[in-house]
Amino acid sequence: MSRTKVVPIPVMGRHNINAYLLLGRRPVVVDAGTPGSGKRIHDQITAHGVDPADVSLIVITHGHIDHFGSAAELHRLTGAPVAGHVADLGPYRSGRVREPYLPTGPMGRLMDRNPKLHAQAEPFEPDVLIRGETGLEDFGLAARIMPTPGHTAGSVSVLTDDGDLVAGDLIANSFMGLIPGRPANPPFHDDPRQNLASLRTMLALNPTALHVGHGTALDPDRVREWADREHDRLARLDDAGRLTVRSE
Ligand SMILES: [Zn+2]
Ligand SMILES: [Zn+2]
Numbered sequence: 001m002s003r004t005k006v007v008p009i010p011v012m013g014r015h016n017i018n019a020y021l022l023l024g025r026r027p028v029v030v031d032a033g034t035p036g037s038g039k040r041i042h043d044q045i046t047a048h049g050v051d052p053a054d055v056s057l058i059v060i061t062h063g064h065i066d067h068f069g070s071a072a073e074l075h076r077l078t079g080a081p082v083a084g085h086v087a088d089l090g091p092y093r094s095g096r097v098r099e100p101y102l103p104t105g106p107m108g109r110l111m112d113r114n115p116k117l118h119a120q121a122e123p124f125e126p127d128v129l130i131r132g133e134t135g136l137e138d139f140g141l142a143a144r145i146m147p148t149p150g151h152t153a154g155s156v157s158v159l160t161d162d163g164d165l166v167a168g169d170l171i172a173n174s175f176m177g178l179i180p181g182r183p184a185n186p187p188f189h190d191d192p193r194q195n196l197a198s199l200r201t202m203l204a205l206n207p208t209a210l211h212v213g214h215g216t217a218l219d220p221d222r223v224r225e226w227a228d229r230e231h232d233r234l235a236r237l238d239d240a241g242r243l244t245v246r247s248e
Helices: 038-047 071-078 086-094 106-111 192-203 220-239
Strands: 005-012 017-023 027-030 057-059 082-085 128-130 143-147 156-160 164-168 172-174 179-184 209-212
Touching: 005 038, 005 209, 017 038, 017 209, 027 038, 038 071, 057 071, 071 082, 082 086, 086 128, 179 220, 192 220, 209 220
Parallel strands: 027 057, 057 082, 082 128, 164 209
Antiparallel strands: 005 017, 017 027, 143 156, 156 164, 172 179
């Protein structure tokens, strides 16, 4: 069987915010960028020689506005069904993220002040409701949707049979991609420890590369080393009573 190709679709900057085009027997799109980027994603799909009407599924990795912001628009432009996890239905149905964001560090505290991250996006109703591991064979892709909760309760990743992990905000590049290839937390996590557990579960499946929402593809070995340091950092924060976790 031919290999599933993972193509980044830049939504902002060269790789500040990415959606992905997965090219298997049929094309699948992962994530839909910020509000108003549907046309940009649509045109890049076309530029890769794919008829947007052939897209079999749009997978939304989680309920943050830079990932689901154009889901409704992209659904209209392609006609493809949209898949989202049931635990992030609130943001999908309201078009609003869960407030407040819980910053992972100074970058998150700074970004929290950006009104765009608190904006209203067009709501959507997922056509495919994800409740657990979901094979994508029916959508023409040799891959599985894997629930990876922690960044948000309804966060998911897509793991191809070839080992590429399209990971949303499970992990990011340092400074949102300004230091390519260096693993870092994204600006926010609802539950940092649960996210780290999800990340380690995915690393245990030996992915060949991690394709992320913010930055360039990450080498799994570098992410493993980062995960060990992050484990220690979270333990120290917890000891100091400074680990914030979303409770609801
Ligand atoms: Zn996010
Ligand atoms: Zn993000």
